[in-house]
Amino acid sequence: MSDKHDRTRRLERLRSVLAGLPRPRPQAGFRERVHAEFVRAPMPSGGRSHAEGAAAPRWPRLATLAAAAAIVAIAWLLDAGPAWRVLAVQGQGIVRVDGRDVPLTDPAQLARALRPGAVVQLPLGAQLDMQVSRTIRLQLVGGSRVTMPQRLARWSHRSSSMALESGEVRITTGPAFRRRRFEVRTPEARAIVTGTTLAVMRQPDVSCVCVLEGGVTMRTAKASSLVRAESRRSVFRDGSPPLLEPILAMERMKLEMLQDQAAESLRR
Amino acid sequence: MRDLFADDHGANPAVEPVVPEGGSVAARPLTAGHWTPIDGETLRQASQGDPEALGRFFEHHFDRIFAVVHRLIGDVHSSEDITQEVFLKIRRHIARLDIERDPAPWLYTVAVNACRDHCRSAPWRWMKRSAPLDTEAVERIRSDSPDPEQELLDSEERLRVRKAVATLPMDLRISVTLHDLEGLPHEQIAQITGTSHDAARKRHSRALRLLAARLEEL
Numbered sequence: 368m369s370d371k372h373d374r375t376r377r378l379e380r381l382r383s384v385l386a387g388l389p390r391p392r393p394q395a396g397f398r399e400r401v402h403a404e405f406v407r408a409p410m411p412s413g414g415r416s417h418a419e420g421a422a423a424p425r426w427p428r429l430a431t432l433a434a435a436a437a438i439v440a441i442a443w444l445l446d447a448g449p450a451w452r453v454l455a456v457q458g459q460g461i462v463r464v465d466g467r468d469v470p471l472t473d474p475a476q477l478a479r480a481l482r483p484g485a486v487v488q489l490p491l492g493a494q495l496d497m498q499v500s501r502t503i504r505l506q507l508v509g510g511s512r513v514t515m516p517q518r519l520a521r522w523s524h525r526s527s528s529m530a531l532e533s534g535e536v537r538i539t540t541g542p543a544f545r546r547r548r549f550e551v552r553t554p555e556a557r558a559i560v561t562g563t564t565l566a567v568m569r570q571p572d573v574s575c576v577c578v579l580e581g582g583v584t585m586r587t588a589k590a591s592s593l594v595r596a597e598s599r600r601s602v603f604r605d606g607s608p609p610l611l612e613p614i615l616a617m618e619r620m621k622l623e624m625l626q627d628q629a630a631e632s633l634r635r
Numbered sequence: 636m637r638d639l640f641a642d643d644h645g646a647n648p649a650v651e652p653v654v655p656e657g658g659s660v661a662a663r664p665l666t667a668g669h670w671t672p673i674d675g676e677t678l679r680q681a682s683q684g685d686p687e688a689l690g691r692f693f694e695h696h697f698d699r700i701f702a703v704v705h706r707l708i709g710d711v712h713s714s715e716d717i718t719q720e721v722f723l724k725i726r727r728h729i730a731r732l733d734i735e736r737d738p739a740p741w742l743y744t745v746a747v748n749a750c751r752d753h754c755r756s757a758p759w760r761w762m763k764r765s766a767p768l769d770t771e772a773v774e775r776i777r778s779d780s781p782d783p784e785q786e787l788l789d790s791e792e793r794l795r796v797r798k799a800v801a802t803l804p805m806d807l808r809i810s811v812t813l814h815d816l817e818g819l820p821h822e823q824i825a826q827i828t829g830t831s832h833d834a835a836r837k838r839h840s841r842a843l844r845l846l847a848a849r850l851e852e853l
Contacts, residue, residue, distance in 0.1 A: 378843055381850070384796050385815035391705040393698065397715050401697070401722055406689045408726045590753070593716050 450518060451497045453478040458509060460490030483517040502544040504629040508535040528552060531569050537625050539564040541633030555602045559584040564622050572604035577614055579622040672737035679734045700746050706812045707750040709801050717749050744827045747809055754805055799849040807842035814839050
C-alpha cells in the first residue's frame with residue numbers, strides 16, 4: 368500500500384515536472400526563413416478557386432482555338448530565357464562535348480557546343496565559367512564531367528538542373544536569381560540551390576556540398592538536410608553516415624574568389 | 636527520393652489523420668483540444684493563398700510544431716530540417732484544407748509522422764544524438780530569479796526529466812510529448828497516432844512508468 372502510494376506520488380511529481388518543462392524555441396533566423404518560404408511559395412495546382420460565375424461568351428470555336436494557339440506561341444517565344452554564356456576559360460587542352468573534341472582555346476566554338484543536355488568532360492587544370500544573364504554563375508573545375516543545365520525560362524521553368532558525374536562545380540547567384548531554383552544532381556544526392564554560394568563535389572562514391580553563404584538543401588534517397596553557411600556535408604554511396612564538417616580553408620578561398628569575380632557580372 | 640510523407644496515402648488533411656504503421660484510419664472530424672483554433676476567415680484566406688493570411692496561419696502554428704518536433708527529435712538542426720519539411724508539406728496541401736475544421740490536429744499528425752520517418756530512416760543517428768541533449772533551444776536559468784539555488788535544483792530536475800524522455804522509444808515519447816507537454820487529451824492523441832482511445836491511454840501509462848524507471852537510473 369505504501370509502495371503504491373509512493374509510486375503514485377512519484378508519478379504525480381513527474382507529471383508536474385513534465386508540465387513545467389519550458390518550450391523549445393526556434394532560432395529567429397530559421398523562423399524568418401521558413402516564414403518567408405511559406406508565405407511566398409506558389410500555390411500548387413488544384414487549389415480552391417473562386418472561378419465560378421458567368422459562362423464564357425460564345426466565340427466561334429476555330430477563332431478561339433487559333434487565338435489561343437497564337438497566345439501560347441508568343442508566350443513560349445517570350446518565355447525562353449537567355450542561353451548560358453561562356454564568360455571565362457582557363458587552361459589548355461581539349462573539352463569533350465557529347466563525344467566531340469572542342470579546343471579550350473576556341474571559346475566561340477565552345478559556347479556553340481555547350482547546349483542544354485550536352486555531356487561535357489573538362490581536361491585537368493582547366494576551368495570554365497558560365498553565366499545566365501545576372502542570375503547565376505557556374506564554374507566548372509578541370510577534370511569534371513557534367514551534363515549541361517537547361518535554360519532558366521522567364522516565367523515557366525524557373526528551375527534548372529545539371530548532373531555532376533565527377534569533379535566539382537562552384538555556383539554563385541545574384542539578386543536576380545530570386546524565386547528560382549537550381550539543382551545539381553550526383554549519383555548520391557541532389558543539391559537544391561535557391562540563392563547562395565556553394566560548391567558541389569563528386570569523387571568516387573562520395574558527394575559533398577560545401578556552402579559559403581546562405582543554405583542549400585541536400586537530398587538523398589533517405590533524407591533531406593539543410594547545409595548551412597560555413598559548413599560542408601558529405602554523403603557516401605555505400606550508405607555510411609553522412610559527415611557534417613566546417614568548410615575547409617581552401618574551399619572558402621575558392622568560393623570567395625568566385626564571388627569576387629562574379630560581383631560585377633551578377634550585380635551583387 | 637521517397638516522399639518523406641509517403642505514409643499519408645494521399646489522406647484528406649481535413650478529415651483523416653495520417654495512418655502510421657499498423658494503425659487504422661479514424662475518419663472522425665478532429666478538434667484542437669486545448670489549442671485555440673485559428674479563426675475561420677484566416678483559414679479560408681490562407682487556403683486561397685492570401686499572403687497575409689498565410690503569415691497569420693504560420694504565426695499561429697509554427698512555434699508549437701517546432702516545439703513538438705524538437706521534443707521528439709532532440710537535436711536542433713534535425714528539428715529545423717524536419718519542421719521546414721513539415722511546413723513545406725502543409726503549404727502544398729493548404730488549398731485542400733476543410734476550412735470548417737481546425738487544422739491543428741492534422742499539423743500534429745504531419746509533424747509526428749515526419750519525426751517517425753526521420754528516426755526510422757536513420758536509427759543510428761538517433762541513438763547517437765539521444766546521448767547529448769541539445770539545450771540550445773531551451774530556456775536557461777534566469778539570472779534574476781529570487782531563489783537561484785532552488786532555480787538551479789529545479790533546472791537540474793528538468794534536465795534529468797528531459798534526458799529521460801529522450802531515451803523513451805518513439806511511440807512512448809510521442810505519447811508523453813503530446814499528452815503531458817502539449818496537453819492534448821488521449822482521444823485526440825489516439826486520432827493523431829491512429830490508435831484507439833484505450834490504447835492511447837495504456838501507452839501513456841506505460842510511458843510514465845518507464846520514464847519513472849529511467850529517472851531512477853539517471
